[in-house]
Amino acid sequence: MKLNRREFLSLAGKSAAGAVIFAACGLPEKELIVQSPVEMPEDLVKGEDQWYATTMGDFPGGDGIIVRIMEGRAKKIEGNPDHPITQGKSNARYDSALQMLYHPDRIREPLSRYSKGGNLNGISWTRAIKEFKDALNTGGNMTLVTNPLRGHPGSIASKFASHYGGVHINFDPIEQGILHKTVENIFDQKSLPHLDIGNAKSIMSFGADWLSTWVSPVQYSRFYGSFRSQSDRGYFIHVDPRMSMTAANADLWLPVKPSYEGDLALGIARIIVEEKLTSEINIEAYKKYLSPGFLNGYQLRDVSHRTGLPEEKIKKAAHIISEKTPAIVFGGGSTEAHTNGSFNLRAVYGLNILLGSVGVTGGVLPNPSSEIDDLPASSSGASMKEWEEELSHWRAGNVDTVIIRGVDLAHGLPNFLGIAEALNNVKNVIVFSTFEDDTTELADLVLPDSTFLESWGTDIPEPAPGYLVLSVQQPVVVSNSRGFADVLLEVSEEAIGSTQENMITSTITTLQKTGTGSVKASNSRLYKKGIQQRGGWWNTNYSGNISGSYRESSKTGEISTFSKTNSLGEGTEFHLIPFVSNSLLNGQLAPTPWAQQNPDPMSTVAWVTWAELNKSEADELNIDEGDILLIKSTSGEIEALAYPHPGVQPGTICIPTGQGNSKKGRYAENRGSNVFAILADKKDSETGALAWAATKVVVQRSGRNKKVAKFEGTVEARPIEPGVPVLVLGSGETADEAITANHHIYQNQFLNNSHADTGVSHKDDETKTDH
Amino acid sequence: MQPKLEKKKNTSNNWLKILIPVLAIGGLSVFAVLGAFVAFIITAWWGQPIPVMGFEQTFEQPIHFPHTVHASVKELDHVSTDGTPMTGLGMDCTFCHRTVTTQPNAGVPSVGLCTTCHKVIGSKDSTELTKLRESGGLLDAASSPINWKRVHRLPDHVRFVHESHITYLMQNPNKIKNSSSGVTEGAAGVCSTCHGDVASMEQVKQVEALKMGQCVDCHRDNGAPTDCVVCHH
Amino acid sequence: MTTNKTGKQNWGMVVDVDKCTGCQACVLACQSENNVPINTQERFERGRAISWIRVERYWEGNYPDVKARFIPIMCQHCENAPCEPVCPVYATYHNSEGLNVQVYNRCVGTRYCANGCPFTVRFFNYWEPVWPESFRNHLNPDVTVRSRGIMEKCSFCVQRIRRGVRTAKKENRDLIDGEIQTACSQACPTSALVFGDLNDNNSAVSKMKHDERTYKLLPHLNLDQNVVYLAKVDPEKKIESHSVESGSHD
Incomplete structure (x- = not known):
């Protein structure tokens, strides 16, 4: 009997030995299950992917996105090709949001603390809403803290605060x-x-x-x-x-x-x-x-x-x-x-x-300010001066209820403000959060917040692309979590509105009446559908005026001052420049492993907190890559791994934000350091905003060293010509000319030097080297 | 000289001491490997078809769903509750597996689709229908999905698309093999190429091995692409 | 250009290095689309992180005249691929559409191909990929999850190509340029990555590849890649005259 290779392999596969092997690593039971849903939504087709248009709510920019949904699961996030802001493009953060949605360590149920310092215990939503209402009905002062919100969530938050006679303030760790x-x-x-x-x-x-x-x-x-x-x-x-x-x-x-x-x-x-x-x-x-x-x-x-x-x-x-x-x-x-x-x-x-x-x-x-239903079109965090005032009220016990949402206040505020102590003097601290974090540690009531993929909302992109845009956010996956705005509406017993969806619908009806914009429809139901399909509404006709006038400040004597480092002991003085992490932002995306492992563009470092300093200066100070540095300021001390590179000004040390969380799920917990904590008490002389780049630090070597988790070095550098990793052309030069020129430079050096090492760039300077 | 010799003898003895067990173990393991190999070949040759991974597999489903009643066109063994003989309804496969002609997945119908008919059709006392109605939320209990056991399952490294196969066979009915009960037209005949005569199976079982050889043979016969990446990606 | 392509399409990509900002959007988009395992800290520390597309960063010069150069590198889909002939089990081969294909179920993990690849774009699964149960929800059902012991690399998002071809066939029409986008080219906010059919003279990639900035990586290896680069422009670069050395070597 003649067997060809495939037949033989197929027979072997069916053989007893094959059976043993297969049986040993048999299929998990669950993979053999196909679920038939109870009632399929009209627009859900099994097996086919659907792309729903929505908005990256709670992220700056108000980017319009489309989400690929298959069998009710979100699979991929891309820019919405229709949307004027994104036009189908995305950045290094969109997809990480999927892992926020499906994160195993999300808060699933409301948590309550019986007394300050006690443990958080799971309670039912009914009870949580009751506790929330009780806290509001005590009649004391109330403060609502949110991330900078625009559109409906912003409007609802402000109305809610004023309904209860409280104040609504925005928080942004990197003040703008x-x-x-x-x-x-x-x-x-x-x-x-x-x-x-x-x-x-x-x-x-x-x-x-x-x-x-x-x-x-x-x-x-x-x-x-x-x-x-x-x-x-x-x-x-x-x-x-x-x-x-x-x-x-x-x-x-x-x-x-x-x-x-x-x-x-x-x-x-x-x-x-x-x-x-x-x-x-x-x-x-x-x-x-x-x-x-x-x-x-x-x-x-x-x-x-x-x-x-x-x-x-x-x-x-x-x-x-x-x-x-x-x-x-x-x-x-x-x-x-x-x-x-x-x-x-x-x-x-x-x-x-x-x-x-x-x-x-x-x-x-020019950009229009909102003409839609009085929705806020612009927002920024309150200044440090305002925060100090606010916190002094909290500390004095003048505020009974503080509601915090979408921000990790305890992580984002510098140590010198003493947020923990201030919150301890507030009777009811109610925190909306998707994950347990530094702030929920100080909360009396924790309410699980939905992600932007599960809730309604709108956003007015700032800056707009030169005309009015309303991005609409809709739930794209079925979920039993509750959005923050809807909980506020429920708690206020519909004094502001019934649900956010209804409020958005009424705004959409208002828009339809204007007769302008990107959607045309015969009736309001179709109009709303049209807006949902396109991910929002925009009116490209805008003719505003803009003119500029440059005035001197009324304040005289502009001087730049920095925190002092006199009392910080031995070490080298550096100028601290924090920068926003490309993948984690200020920590919003820290819980997701994708954001954690996405290499930083400049250093290619992932998972850890690193400190960038000038390479030559580091050599002088005998600091190597991976040395654990102690970075001290008047507000505190953190550790970071040294990452010297040639693109830093000598005398400065640059540290990314986002890490150093005590919680935030298994991927972020106790990882890296929080640079916000050590910012010194320095403010802009005019506005009182935190001068977060005005901190001087003293840097010491701890004597310990750790391998830096980074992508560079994982693969070998493959220069097109020895010493030329990336072909660079001068103005008007063609690629062929540049390649020939490089070749000649190389050859020349090779012939003149016994060891050819320098080309247009230095081989030694290349950061990708073989392991 | 004597001691030297003795010494030499000793060393050779030591050699043997090591060599014998090594040879013994070596021989045994060679024998074992050969034996396993022979057993492997023999079972591969004569042992097939051994039900491995899907082949001839069937499962006890959470609800005893008779494909016969729904899809067959013949008289059934199945008897209705009042004892009268039944003929199959002869429903088209695509009535329930709706996406099979348009999408990669054939799709299992939603409970909602089942209960459209079974709200009224079928005895109130039937235990199986009671389970269905419970899942559909028609009785007191809240609705819940049904976890059907998958009978036909390809490994994860294969991407099979129903749509293109069905479309092709609909256009070329002469290529249909294993036609079910003589039906070569419509989805029922087409499906039988790989799924066998489902209409005559009370509980569906996998009749074709659905191994790559079958796929490739058929692809060759019909001039379909045999590029690996068409299915494996 | 070689024209001995039997397939209708010849998929290729043009990378405009001048527009690449190094933002890593392509890296994450690719990871999400192709079920690339989570690169844990350990993977990074041991130099075993998997990244089908990566943005390499090179330093040029010293402070303060230092320049950082970014270049995105993914599988170049070479016509004369060094990885293909070394595979003992034919797990990697070149198909008629210009793709260098990795067949996971054939791969036995010899890693010869990775050694053969001059661009280091092939990655070996040293560990079983691990996702917490709930993260399985976001896995792309169109892409095989690679298990331990096999090689993986950029596939030019072949699942998107298949889907696009299928849709076009269903609607009985030709493919439209730009209809099929890889995850990276879709994501790239500056449109530095452009994907398309090199056989179609009217496609964006065909037009771009005749730019005078065009070059291919490692030209001396004659690999005839389907990924073409457009060189970075730096107006500050001094163009050196090279007529002097012309005859000085033999």
């Missing part, structure tokens, strides 16, 4: 209040303006990590793609003490000394004014509200000295942004996080007036 105030101050805009990066010829950004996490990264990344594909490739300058992901993409990176960003902006303004690099009209407009000698202190030589940047680079930046117009200058992030933060940002945004970029295509364009 100065940004909002500056924009209002200069452009007279309530919400952030539309930055038309895609049509700009040059851009100069300060501090903001806008390709990674700042404000609306997907929208801005899309613009960046267009910016780079223009026939006249746009030129991009970034000013940042740390080489962030955004700085890495800049054509010119200016590592400014922290807090001198404003000086740099004014130095550039002075060059433009002196050399008349822009039109007279623009210069007039810029100087209109300034005192005559305003720019006197910003001579190139002085600015160069203060910012630590060479004169020619500053000059070059001034020439580029004034010659390649339209140009946009914007900023945020660490630029506003100094004691002179307001001054810095004003100087930065003021440059747009000088460049004539306000209100022109490729410049700063």
